[in-house]
Amino acid sequence: MDFSLTEDQEMFRGHIRKMLDTFGGTQVAREMIENKPENLKKLYHTLAELGCMAINIPEEYGGLDLESLDLVPTYEELGRSLVPGLFMETNALAVPILKKYGTDAQKQNYLSAVAAGETHISFAALEPFHDFSPQGIQCTLQQKDGQYVLNGTKILVPEAELAEAFLLLVRTSGDQEDGLALVLIDKTDELSITKQASFDEAKHVAKLDFTDYTITEEQIVGEADKGWANLQEGLLYFNAALSSYMVGAMESVVSMAADYANIREQFGQKIGRFQAIKHSIVDMKVHLEIARSLSYYANWVADTDEADREAAVYSARTYTTEKFIEASAQNIQIHGGIGFTEEIDCHLYVKRARYYDQYLGSTPFYQEKVVASLGW
Amino acid sequence: MDFTFTKKEEKFRTELRTWLEENLPEGWLEGKRDLPEDIEEYSRVLRDWQNKLYEGGWAAIAWPKEYGGRDASLMEEIIYHQEMVRVKAPPLINYIGIHMVGPTLIDMGTDEQKEKYLKKILTGEEIWCQGYSEPNAGSDLTAIKTRAVKDGDRWLINGQKVWTSFGHVADKCFLLTRTSNHPEKKHRGITVFLIDMDQPGVETLPIVQMDGHKEFNEVYLTDAEATDADIVGQLDSGWHVLIALMLHERTGIGAELFTLEQQFNDTVKMSQQYKINGRPLIQDPMIRQKMAGFYARIRGSLLNYYRNLTTTLKNGRPGPESSIDKLVVSELNKELSSFAVEIQGHHGVLWDQDAPADSKWQSLFLASFGQTIGGGTSEVQRNTIGERVLGLPKDMGR
Ligand SMILES: Cc1cc2nc3c(=O)[nH]c(=O)nc-3n(C[C@H](O)[C@H](O)[C@H](O)COP(=O)(O)OP(=O)(O)OC[C@H]3O[C@@H](n4cnc5c(N)ncnc54)[C@H](O)[C@@H]3O)c2cc1C
Numbered sequence: 001m002d003f004s005l006t007e008d009q010e011m012f013r014g015h016i017r018k019m020l021d022t023f024g025g026t027q028v029a030r031e032m033i034e035n036k037p038e039n040l041k042k043l044y045h046t047l048a049e050l051g052c053m054a055i056n057i058p059e060e061y062g063g064l065d066l067e068s069l070d071l072v073p074t075y076e077e078l079g080r081s082l083v084p085g086l087f088m089e090t091n092a093l094a095v096p097i098l099k100k101y102g103t104d105a106q107k108q109n110y111l112s113a114v115a116a117g118e119t120h121i122s123f124a125a126l127e128p129f130h131d132f133s134p135q136g137i138q139c140t141l142q143q144k145d146g147q148y149v150l151n152g153t154k155i156l157v158p159e160a161e162l163a164e165a166f167l168l169l170v171r172t173s174g175d176q177e178d179g180l181a182l183v184l185i186d187k188t189d190e191l192s193i194t195k196q197a198s199f200d201e202a203k204h205v206a207k208l209d210f211t212d213y214t215i216t217e218e219q220i221v222g223e224a225d226k227g228w229a230n231l232q233e234g235l236l237y238f239n240a241a242l243s244s245y246m247v248g249a250m251e252s253v254v255s256m257a258a259d260y261a262n263i264r265e266q267f268g269q270k271i272g273r274f275q276a277i278k279h280s281i282v283d284m285k286v287h288l289e290i291a292r293s294l295s296y297y298a299n300w301v302a303d304t305d306e307a308d309r310e311a312a313v314y315s316a317r318t319y320t321t322e323k324f325i326e327a328s329a330q331n332i333q334i335h336g337g338i339g340f341t342e343e344i345d346c347h348l349y350v351k352r353a354r355y356y357d358q359y360l361g362s363t364p365f366y367q368e369k370v371v372a373s374l375g376w
Numbered sequence: 377m378d379f380t381f382t383k384k385e386e387k388f389r390t391e392l393r394t395w396l397e398e399n400l401p402e403g404w405l406e407g408k409r410d411l412p413e414d415i416e417e418y419s420r421v422l423r424d425w426q427n428k429l430y431e432g433g434w435a436a437i438a439w440p441k442e443y444g445g446r447d448a449s450l451m452e453e454i455i456y457h458q459e460m461v462r463v464k465a466p467p468l469i470n471y472i473g474i475h476m477v478g479p480t481l482i483d484m485g486t487d488e489q490k491e492k493y494l495k496k497i498l499t500g501e502e503i504w505c506q507g508y509s510e511p512n513a514g515s516d517l518t519a520i521k522t523r524a525v526k527d528g529d530r531w532l533i534n535g536q537k538v539w540t541s542f543g544h545v546a547d548k549c550f551l552l553t554r555t556s557n558h559p560e561k562k563h564r565g566i567t568v569f570l571i572d573m574d575q576p577g578v579e580t581l582p583i584v585q586m587d588g589h590k591e592f593n594e595v596y597l598t599d600a601e602a603t604d605a606d607i608v609g610q611l612d613s614g615w616h617v618l619i620a621l622m623l624h625e626r627t628g629i630g631a632e633l634f635t636l637e638q639q640f641n642d643t644v645k646m647s648q649q650y651k652i653n654g655r656p657l658i659q660d661p662m663i664r665q666k667m668a669g670f671y672a673r674i675r676g677s678l679l680n681y682y683r684n685l686t687t688t689l690k691n692g693r694p695g696p697e698s699s700i701d702k703l704v705v706s707e708l709n710k711e712l713s714s715f716a717v718e719i720q721g722h723h724g725v726l727w728d729q730d731a732p733a734d735s736k737w738q739s740l741f742l743a744s745f746g747q748t749i750g751g752g753t754s755e756v757q758r759n760t761i762g763e764r765v766l767g768l769p770k771d772m773g774r
Contacts, residue, residue: 001379002377002689003377272768273770275755278758278762278768279758279762290676290704293682319673367668371664371671
C-alpha cells in the first residue's frame with residue numbers, strides 16, 4: 001500500500017509552483033479582474049511548454065499518456081494561485097470525453113491541438129432559469145436539410161474569450177436525458193458571445209446565443225442520444241480535478257491564515273496564541289488534509305473501475321467545496337478589518353469558492369449522487 | 377498510489393481470519409455477543425479471550441518475536457484491526473498492557489521487569505491500568521500531586537488518581553508520581569512506577585459514568601509500596617517515559633476508524649428500516665444529504681489515515697500530522713452516534729431492553745462523550761496540531 005504522490009509528481013509540483021511564483025501568484029487572477037488576460041495567456045503557454053496539457057493525452061496524439069493523478073500537482077498549484085482559464089474544462093472534461101467517445105478525426109484534430117497547447121476547450125451546458133439537469137437543457141439541435149441547426153442560449157460559459165472551441169450539451173429530442181447530445185464547435189466570428197458579470201471577476205463567464213447556427217454531423221461527440229450519460233463520465237474526471245484545484249486554493253487560504261496569526265499582534269501577543277484563532281485555523285487545516293486525501297483518491301479512482309468510483313469522486317467534490325467555502329470565509333475573519341478589503345487576497349478565495357460550489361451542480365446535488373451511486 | 381496488499385499480507389489476513397472463525401466464543405460470529413453483566417464474570421470471560429489470543433499467537437502481534445509477538449509490520453497491524461472489527465471481536469481487556477505498557481517495557485524496562493511482566497500481559501493473567509489523571513491534573517499532567525517518597529529501601533506513595541480506566545479489574549498500574557519539585561520546569565521530577573493494585577495501600581472506587589457503566593475509577597493511594605526495581609526508566613524522568621509510551625500506540629486510531637466505518641454502514645441499514653411518512657428514512661432527501669456528508673467525512677478520514685500511514689511507513693516514524701487522526705475520529709464518532717439516535721425519532725430515547733433494535737446506538741451516543749475527553753481533549757489536540765503542524769505560537773503557560 002502506498003497512498004501518496006510519487007517523487008516525480010511532487011517534483012513536477014515544485015516546477016509548477018516556481019513557475020507560478022514568477023507570474024506573481026494571484027497576480028494573474030487579479031489582472032483578469034482588470035480584463036488583462038495577457039499574462040494568463042503567457043502562463044498557459046508556459047504550462048504547455050512544461051507539458052501539462054499533454055499529460056493525459058495518448059502518445060499517438062502527441063501526449064504523454066499519463067494518468068489523471070499526474071495532473072493533480074498542476075491542479076493544486078493552479079488552485080493555490082486561483083489561476084483562471086480552461087485547463088480543467090479542457091484536460092479534465094473535454095479530453096476524457098474525446099478519448100472515450102470521440103471519432104478518430106475528432107481525436108486527431110482536438111487531442112493533438114490540446115497536447116500542443118494550441119486549443120483550449122470551454123464547456124457550455126447551463127441555460128437561463130434552469131438547473132443543471134437533463135430537463136434544464138433546452139437549447140436544441142435539429143436536423144434540417146442534411147445539416148444540424150442549433151438554437152438557444154448558454155450561460156456561465158467559462159473564459160469564452162480564451163477558448164478555441166466549445167463543448168456543448170444540447171437537446172436533440174424529448175425532454176429526458178436520452179434526448180441530449182454533446183457537440184464540439186470551433187470558435188468563429190459568427191458566434192454570438194456576450195460577457196456576463198460574475199462576482200468572481202477573476203473568473204470570466206459569457207453567454208452564447210445560437211440562432212439557426214449550423215454545424216455538421218462530424219461535430220457530434222459520441223452517440224447523439226448518449227450525451228448526458230457520456231457527460232457524466234467526463235464529469236467524474238472534471239470533479240476529481242476540481243476538488244484538487246480547490247484543495248490547492250484551500251492550502252493557500254490556510255497558510256495565509258497561519259502566517260497572519262503568526263505576525264499580527266494584539267493585547268501584546270501574537271493572535272495565533274488565542275485559541276479562538278488557533279483552533280479555527282486548526283479546523284481549517286484538518287478539513288484541508290481530509291479534502292486532499294479525498295481528492296487524491298478521486299483522481300486515482302477515476303482511471304480505474306473500482307466499485308466506489310462515483311461515490312469517491314462526488315464525495316471529494318462535496319466535501320471540498322463545502323470546506324473551501326468555510327475556510328475562505330473564516331480566513332477573512334482571522335484577518336480582521338484588512339480581510340474585508342480588496343487589497344488582500346482573502347476575498348478572491350471566497351468568491352472562487354462560491355463560484356465553484358455552484359458550478360455544474362451544488363453540494364446537495366452531488367450528495368444525492370453519492371447516495372444514489374451507493375445504491376441507497 | 378497503490379492500495380493492494382502484498383501476497384504475504386494477504387496470507388496473514390487469511391491465517392487470522394481462519395483462526396478467528398475457529399476460535400471466537402461460541403455463537404459469536406452469528407451475532408450472539410452478550411458479555412456477562414457481573415464484573416467478575418465479565419473480566420473472567422475477557423481474560424479467557426485474551427489467553428486464547430495468546431495461545432493462538434495473536435495476543436500482541438506488533439511485539440518482537442522473542443517476547444511472544446510476531447514482529448508484525450504496520451500493514452499487518454492494520455489488517456489485524458480490520459479483521460477484528462469485521463468479526464466484532466470481544467473487547468481487549470488488556471488493551472493498555474498490550475499496546476502501551478508492554479511495548480514500553482520492551483523498549484526501556486529492565487530485564488527483570490520484562491521477565492516479570494511481559495508474559496503475564498500476553499496471557500491476560502495481569503491486567504494493566506494507567507494512573508495519570510488526578511482531580512487537579514488532567515490536561516495538565518505536570519500538576520500531579522501524587523507523591524512517592526523514599527523510606528528505607530522502599531517507596532511510599534500517597535495521593536489520588538481519577539478516571540482510571542480498567543482500574544477495577546486491573547492487577548497492575550503504570551503510575552505517574554512526583555518525586556521531586558521543579559517549580560520552573562514542572563515536567564521534571566516525575567517518575568513512573570509499576571505498582572500492584574491489590575496491595576493494602578490501594579483502594580479502588582468505581583465512578584458511575586453518564587452511560588451507566590462503571591469502567592473508570594477513583595484510586596486512593598495511602599502508603600502504597602514500590603521499590604527501586606519498579607521504576608521505569610530513570611528516577612525523575614517519567615515524562616520521557618510517558619512520551620515514549622504514547623509513541624507506541626502505532627495504529628490504534630485505525631482500529632477506531634474501521635469501527636466507525638462499520639457503525640456508519642449500520643446506520644445506513646437502520647435508515648433503510650425506519651420509516652417516516654410510511655417511507656424508509658433513507659429516501660428522505662435531508663437524510664440522504666446527511667448520509668452523503670458522513671460518507672465523505674468517514675471515507676476522507678480513513679484515506680487521510682492511510683496517507684499519514686504511508687508517511688510513517690516511508691519515514692519509519694509518524695509525523696505530527698497523525699495527531700489530526702485522533703481529533704477527527706473522536707469528533708466524528710460523537711456526531712455520527714448522535715445522528716444515529718436522532719434518526720430514530722421518538723424511539724431514540726428508549727434505552728436498554730426497550731430500545732427498538734438494540735440499545736447499541738444509545739450506548740454509543742453516550743459513550744462518545746468520553747472519546748473527545750479521554751486520551752487528551754479535543755482542545756488539547758487542537759493545541760498540538762496548531763503548534764506542531766502549523767507552527768502557531770505556544771499556548772499560555774508553556
Ligand atoms: C472515558 C475516559 C477514560 C479515561 N481513562 C483514563 C485512564 O485510564 N487513565 C488516566 O489517567 N486518565 C484517564 N482519563 C482522563 C482523561 O485523560 C482526562 O479526563 C483528560 O485528559 C482531561 O482532563 P480533565 O478531565 O482534568 O479535564 P480538564 O483538563 O480540567 O479540562 C476541562 C476543559 O478545559 C479544557 N482545557 C484544559 N486545558 C486546556 C488548554 N490548554 N487549552 C484549551 N482548553 C483546555 C479541556 O479541553 C476541557 O474542555 C479518562 C477520561 C475519560 C473520559
